[in-house]
Amino acid sequence: MQMKEALELRKKWGDKPCDHPQLVKEYHLGTQTGDRVCTQCGLSASPEYFKKEK
Numbered sequence: 001m002q003m004k005e006a007l008e009l010r011k012k013w014g015d016k017p018c019d020h021p022q023l024v025k026e027y028h029l030g031t032q033t034g035d036r037v038c039t040q041c042g043l044s045a046s047p048e049y050f051k052k053e054k
């Protein structure tokens with residue numbers, strides 16, 4: 001998912017709670033950022049962060 005799309009998702013989702021059911025790799029244009037993005041709320045963070053959350 002592109003960083004821009006993640007930002008849009010975050011705006012739409014607001015600050016509702018989310019258990020991040022599905023994560024995808026985050027891209028900036030054609031390049032992976034190394035982070036993961038939640039397809040539901042648009043949160044973008046390192047894979048380690050999401051591991052700790054669960």
Ligand SMILES: [Zn+2]
Pocket residue numbers: 018019020021038039040041042043
């Ligand atoms: Zn989420």
